[in-house]
Amino acid sequence: MSDAQTSLELVRLVSRLVRFLAMYGEEHQQPRAALDVLKRTLDEALKAEPKIAMALQGPALVVQGHFMPPQDSAVGSLASTFRVHAVNSLSFLPGVAADELVRIAKFLAAKPQEVLVNGEPRPELVQGYSRVRVNDIRFVAVEE
DSSP states (O other), rough: SHHHHHHHHHHHHHHHHHHHHHHHHHSSSSHHHHHHHHHHHHHHHHTTTTTTEEETTTTEEEEEEEEOOOTTTHHHHHHHHHHHTTEEEEEOOOTHHHHHHHHHHHHHOOOOOHHETTTTEEEESSOOOOSSESSOSSSOOOOO
């Protein structure tokens, strides 16, 4: 997961799952297929990394220390989704379950007014995960 292209592919997969859940709902074939691909990709990447982290740094989305290209539509979409849902960072730990991926994607797919209170995510929606962390990174170290 150390290269920028693999990081970009992960952003695209997360963005796809969020978009498909928003459009089709959880039971449709499209989000289930997107979930399967994301889960496999994360499981493979997490064999070599202790954690996969995505974070906003200013206007940019950074994944594992790599600035994602802002002109990529999936990057722009996910960065925007993070901003409107008051998510500064999202981390995945080894052993992340499919139900946790669906839960966080449903949170990101929801309308902001449904999940925010006074500009902050409702605590019950971003806590209680065992292998996903929301807003756990305050600063991101970036390779030069």
